[in-house]
Amino acid sequence: MGKRIEQTVAILNGWLGDYLSRTNNGLASEMTFRLHGKPLPLTRPAFTSAYVRPHHRVVVFVHGLMNTEEIWRMPDGQDYGRLLERDLGFSPVYVRYNTGLAIADNGAQLAALLETLVQSFPVDIEELLLVGYSMGGLVVRSATHCASLEGQRWLQRVRRIVYVGTPHLGAPAERMGKLVTEALHWIPSAYTQLIADISNLRSSGVRDLGHADLRHEDRTRTRSPWELRNAKHPVPLLPSIAHHLIAGSMFTDPRLALLFGDSVVPVVSATFGEQAANALIPPERVKVIPKLNHIVLAHHPEVYAALRAICEETS
Amino acid sequence: MSETIKRLRGLVALLGSTVENGASAVERIHTATARTPFRVLEQTPSLIATPAALVEKVQSATVAGVYESIRLITRVAVKALDVALDAADTEEPNDPESSEG
Numbered sequence: 001m002g003k004r005i006e007q008t009v010a011i012l013n014g015w016l017g018d019y020l021s022r023t024n025n026g027l028a029s030e031m032t033f034r035l036h037g038k039p040l041p042l043t044r045p046a047f048t049s050a051y052v053r054p055h056h057r058v059v060v061f062v063h064g065l066m067n068t069e070e071i072w073r074m075p076d077g078q079d080y081g082r083l084l085e086r087d088l089g090f091s092p093v094y095v096r097y098n099t100g101l102a103i104a105d106n107g108a109q110l111a112a113l114l115e116t117l118v119q120s121f122p123v124d125i126e127e128l129l130l131v132g133y134s135m136g137g138l139v140v141r142s143a144t145h146c147a148s149l150e151g152q153r154w155l156q157r158v159r160r161i162v163y164v165g166t167p168h169l170g171a172p173a174e175r176m177g178k179l180v181t182e183a184l185h186w187i188p189s190a191y192t193q194l195i196a197d198i199s200n201l202r203s204s205g206v207r208d209l210g211h212a213d214l215r216h217e218d219r220t221r222t223r224s225p226w227e228l229r230n231a232k233h234p235v236p237l238l239p240s241i242a243h244h245l246i247a248g249s250m251f252t253d254p255r256l257a258l259l260f261g262d263s264v265v266p267v268v269s270a271t272f273g274e275q276a277a278n279a280l281i282p283p284e285r286v287k288v289i290p291k292l293n294h295i296v297l298a299h300h301p302e303v304y305a306a307l308r309a310i311c312e313e314t315s
Numbered sequence: 316m317s318e319t320i321k322r323l324r325g326l327v328a329l330l331g332s333t334v335e336n337g338a339s340a341v342e343r344i345h346t347a348t349a350r351t352p353f354r355v356l357e358q359t360p361s362l363i364a365t366p367a368a369l370v371e372k373v374q375s376a377t378v379a380g381v382y383e384s385i386r387l388i389t390r391v392a393v394k395a396l397d398v399a400l401d402a403a404d405t406e407e408p409n410d411p412e413s414s415e416g
Contacts, residue, residue, distance in 0.1 A: 009322065012329075023332075026325030190347035194340050 006068050010099070014066030017100015018204040031097040031109045033117065034069050040093070042113070048122045051091055056126040058117070059090040059311075062097075062110065064134025064165075064298070065205060069094035071133065071298040080131065080304050088311050090129065093117065099135055100203030104216045107142020114143065114154040128157040129311065133298045134265065135209060137166025142214040145235050155238075162244045162310055165262055165297040167212055169233070169269040172259075174210035177202070212269075237280055244285045244310045245271050246303055248292035257288070264294035320404040324397065331393035335386045342382040349374060 013020065013029050020028035033040040035050050047054070061081055063071050072079040072094065081092025095113070097106050118125055132140035140161060147155040177199065184196035213219050214235045221234060237243050247270035248262035261267040271286045287306050289297075297303055349371075356367035 016329075020325070020329070023328070025328055026321035026323075027329060028325070190344040194344060197340065 003070060007070065010068045011066045014099040014203065014205060016201065016203055017098040018102065019100075019201075021098060021101060029096060029098040031095065031106065031113060033113065034094045034096050035092070037069075039096075042116045042120060044120045044122065047120050051122060054122045055085070055089045055091040056123055057088075057090045057129065058093060058121065058125050058127070059084050059129040059131060060093045060095060060114065060117075062095045062130070062132045062136030062139050063099075064136050065099045065209065067099070067133075067298070069096050071295075074299040074301070079299065080307055083304055084308065084311060087308060090311070095136075097139070098205075100205045102204040102216060103135065103138050103142050103208040103214055104218075106139045106205070107214060108146050110139055110143040111146040111150070111152055111154075114147070115152045118154040118157065125157050127159055128154055130158060130161045131164065131307065132161070132166055133164045134166060134294065135205065137163035137168070138208070138212055138214060141235065141237070144238050144241070145214060148238060158241055160242045160244060160310060162246060162307055163270070164246045164303060165248055165265050165270055165294050166245070167209060167265045167269040168245075168272050169275075170211040171209040171265060171269065173264065174206060178207075178210060239280055242285065243281055245281060245287070246297070246306050247271050247286075247288045248294060248297045249288050249290050250293055252290070262292060262294040262297060317404060320400055324400050327393055327396045327400070331389050334389045338382050338385045338389070342378065345378055345382075346375065349378070
């Protein structure tokens with residue numbers, strides 16, 4: 001099917017994905033590994049035929065809200081995965097998933113898929129590098145949380161995780177959207193009620209972005225709807241892994257950059273802001289790239305250079 | 316079932332559900348809007364209020380009937396398209412995307 005259709009289906013999944021999944025609608029995407037635009041069945045023969053020269057280091061890319069793995073494609077047709085394979089000998093794997101499902105559900109599915117990957121890959125995986133873009137970073141965090149609780153084996157292979165434009169402290173746009181919807185509900189007019197109802201159709205995945213909810217129970221925690229920063233996150237980063245943060249910024253003014261960042265995710269949310277130290281992230285693992293908007297972060301040479309530098313570090 | 320047919324079936328179901336829920340939402344607005352002049356007429360002497368109440372009942376029944384027929388026609392159309400997709404799926408020999416997990 002054409003890329004435009006795939007992209008349209010991805011947008012529908014991001015907006016209504018939980019409804020599509022709940023109603024067994026054929027438009028609901030299932031979480032799959034993909035390579036060269038095709039799904040990769042989770043069997044050793046399938047991996048063996050897909051990877052002619054498999055490497056002992058595997059990099060897994062997890063896209064963001066309403067995206068497919070196409071988001072990683074650069075204008076010249078390259079992508080971070082192919083470049084890492086060419087330059088540093090990583091075998092790339094791309095994840096596609098229904099971004100409208102709760103982040104906790106996608107995290108659990110990703111954890112299960114990675115466990116199968118480790119078992120089915122043609123050679124022993126020595127290092128599993130995870131790269132999450134935007135919502136994908138939160139899905140990766142949720143997956144590592146699941147794996148640590150369940151003692152899954154793939155987690156032992158993860159030394160580094162790279163988060164690209166990930167709203168670790170939540171996305172203010174979603175919080176503001178929620179506030180506006182609630183305000184519309186208060187107005188006793190059938191017209192505004194209708195607008196509020198339509199606005200409320202947004203999926204669980206979108207809602208989870210507001211406060212970066214990684215577990216179902218996170219939604220019940222008390223938080224002010226007015227706050228644009230989340231002071232405490234109930235799921236800390238795993239200390240056994242080196243976490244690298246890459247953020248974009250459209251603004252030269254540091255205050256604007258902190259608040260609006262790459263135009264979707266504020267720098268403070270993508271880099272943990274003042275909480276970076278508490279979150280076990282030393283300053284050298286935080287990179288803010290100027291003049292990059294949120295979309296471009298997924299396929300830009302400067303971000304690849306940062307990613308490559310991270311991969312070249314001995315861990 | 317091929318991936319294409321599966322998605323088409325999903326699209327038809329989604330469109331059907333959108334039209335049905337959309338019709339119900341517009342019906343709510345229509346009813347609420349139409350209620351306003353009748354509320355004013357209720358305050359008038361019974362010479363006007365009584366026939367107005369009768370007119371409101373007729374109007375409400377007509378509105379409900381119109382929107383219910385939209386929902387009914389939509390359900391029938393969705394079912395017909397489903398049957399057509401079933402037939403197309405049986406005739407389609409193979410689809411390279413059908414192996415999709």
